[in-house]
């Protein structure tokens with residue numbers, strides 16, 4: 001998307017930095033009108049690089065180094081259900097938006113299906129689409145019904161659901177604007193849950209720049225993007241991301257939200273319709 005900002009079409013750009021993500025090392029620029037940061041490369045070149053990149057298993061390249069301690073913590077988190085702490089936080093946000101009318105939900109780019117597992121336990125009818133077969137398999141194992149489809153998500157269909165979830169997906173796409181427009185066209189009645197790193201938060205930006213992200217959003221430009229693509233944003237929050245082990249233990253013991261609402265916090269969430 002080299003030539004212009006996908007939010008407002010601004011062609012001018014300020015150099016920002018190079019991504020620290022090893023496979024890319026691309027130039028990231030800032031739109032002077034809306035402060036969107038994006039990888040300055042043509043759509044075709046970006047699509048080609050991403051295709052090659054995502055051909056392998058995503059987790060193998062991006063997950064932290066596996067140590068005995070981290071493996072132990074992961075096992076404990078998985079056995080106790082502590083690994084669903086962030087999913088509960090997302091579900092709470094969706095529910096307090098008051099926009100969920102029925103119980104049909106699909107998660108596009110569902111990864112290992114943590115949110116689906118949580119929502120299924122909460123009584124929702126869930127479905128998921130995940131491009132990485134290994135991640136899809138891991139998620140499916142813990143779900144009661146066979147609901148995770150392996151497939152790409154950049155050509156959205158009519159999913160016939162009440163709520164569509166795109167959590168940590170938009171920033172990976174070549175053209176989130178085209179995706180959002182098509183998603184709205186094919187799902188005019190659906191509500192949409194979006195979560196991305198909040199790049200107005202310095203830690204959020206730093207984390208986002210170290211991942212294979214093509215876009216780095218803040219609350220203002222993400223809202224503008226959605227509204228330009230036909231979505232009406234009903235509720236936006238930024239929240240703390242206490243994604244750490246001890247916070248998850250506290251969550252497990254006290255049922256506190258591990259990602260509570262916080263001014264200019266690390267994560268950016270919104271509900272739109």
Ligand SMILES: [Zn+2]
Pocket residue numbers: 005006007008009010031032033034035036
């Ligand atoms: Zn812009």
